Amino acid sequence: MKKIILNIACLLGIxxxxxxxxxxxxxxxxxxxxxxxxxxxxxxxxxxKYGVFDTVxxxxxxxxxxxxxxxxxxxxxAPTDYDVYNYVQARTRQVQKVDPKKMWTVDSIxxxxxxxxxxxIDMYITKEQLTNDKLTASGKKYKNNKGGNFIISYEETRDPxxxxxxxxxxxxxxxxxxxxxxxxxxxxxxxxxxxxxxSRTLVxxxxxxxxxxxxxxxxxxxxxxxxR
Numbered sequence: 001m002k003k004i005i006l007n008i009a010c011l012l013g014i015x016x017x018x019x020x021x022x023x024x025x026x027x028x029x030x031x032x033x034x035x036x037x038x039x040x041x042x043x044x045x046x047x048x049k050y051g052v053f054d055t056v057x058x059x060x061x062x063x064x065x066x067x068x069x070x071x072x073x074x075x076x077x078a079p080t081d082y083d084v085y086n087y088v089q090a091r092t093r094q095v096q097k098v099d100p101k102k103m104w105t106v107d108s109i110x111x112x113x114x115x116x117x118x119x120x121i122d123m124y125i126t127k128e129q130l131t132n133d134k135l136t137a138s139g140k141k142y143k144n145n146k147g148g149n150f151i152i153s154y155e156e157t158r159d160p161x162x163x164x165x166x167x168x169x170x171x172x173x174x175x176x177x178x179x180x181x182x183x184x185x186x187x188x189x190x191x192x193x194x195x196x197x198x199s200r201t202l203v204x205x206x207x208x209x210x211x212x213x214x215x216x217x218x219x220x221x222x223x224x225x226x227x228r
Contacts, residue, residue, distance in 0.1 A: 031132055031173075035209045042070050044210050045078060055081040055106060062110050063118040068125060068145070075214040077124040077177050077203070082220035084109075090227050120225045122146040123179065129214045132207040135175065139190035151178040151198075152216075153190050162202075175203035175216055179226055199226055 037044050042060075045053040056079055060066055069076045084106065091104035109117060122145035130142070130152055139153030156171040157163075163172035178190055180198040193200060201222050208215040 031175075031205075031207045035131070035207045037208055037210045039210060040070050040212045041076055041078075041210045041215050042066055044208060044215065052080045052082070053078065055084045059084070059106075059109060059114075059117055060121070063114045063121070065118050065121050068121060070212045071125075071127075072212055073127065073129055074145075074212075075126050075128060075130040075216065078215050078217050079124065079222060079224050080217065080220055083218060083222045083224045086222065087224035087227050090223055119146070123148060123150075123225065124218075126150075129209075130216075131209060131214055132175065137173075139176070139178065139188075141180075141184075141186070149180045149183065151180065151188075151190050151193070152176070153178070155191070175206040177201045177203055177216065177218060181226075195228075 039047065042057070046057055060069065068074075069078075088104055088106060088109075091108070092102075095102045095104055125145045126142050127145065128142060132154055135152055135154035137153060137155050139151040141149050141151050144150055153176045154173055155176055157174050158171065162174055176190070178193055178198050178200045180193075181195065182197050184193075184197065190200075202219040203216040204219045205217040208217070
């Protein structure tokens with residue numbers, strides 16, 4: 001019974017976060033007006049008044065990896081509760097191919113996958129402070145803490161949903177996080193990278209500079225750990 005209650009509470013928490021996030025002007029893309037934040041990365045995520053990181057932080061606590069995201073000088077590409085929800089839905093579709101009655105839940109992650117979570121969170125962390133002023137439109141490859149590669153770029157956009165206005169001569173810019181499934185050379189066109197080579201994810205809020213490092217918040221359409 002306790003597990004059922006926990007599953008329901010976690011699912012409701014994610015749904016509430018998703019609903020509330022739509023009303024939060026803070027998570028509409030782009031760069032923070034004031035990037036300097038006088039608290040740690042963990043505390044900044046915890047302080048979000050709509051709780052969009054609540055499930056992510058619960059898993060971070062359960063997996064004992066708080067020190068990883070709070071390590072000095074790192075950049076954390078933070079998933080949101082949306083991304084956990086997308087992962088749970090994808091895992092459910094997978095297990096239901098074997099048993100249509102089975103469900104994958106946040107409790108399933110805590111019961112079976114905390115070790116995987118503790119290890120996989122490293123794909124979102126790099127030991128460099130990647131503030132927006134260090135980024136380029138063409139992108140640059142970096143190593144994450146798992147030893148894999150990703151590209152981060154700062155690109156102009158003509159998407160009206162991301163602030164583009166045809167009456168303005170200044171194009172808005174967004175940060176893109178491109179996770180690489182395969183190795184590529186040093187010469188590349190980041191905008192053409194697609195699976196199975198890699199996957200591009202919009203950073204919906206960028207350049208948060210906490211007392212411990214830098215945070216870029218991944219888009220809500222992302223699937224945790226790029227599960228596919």
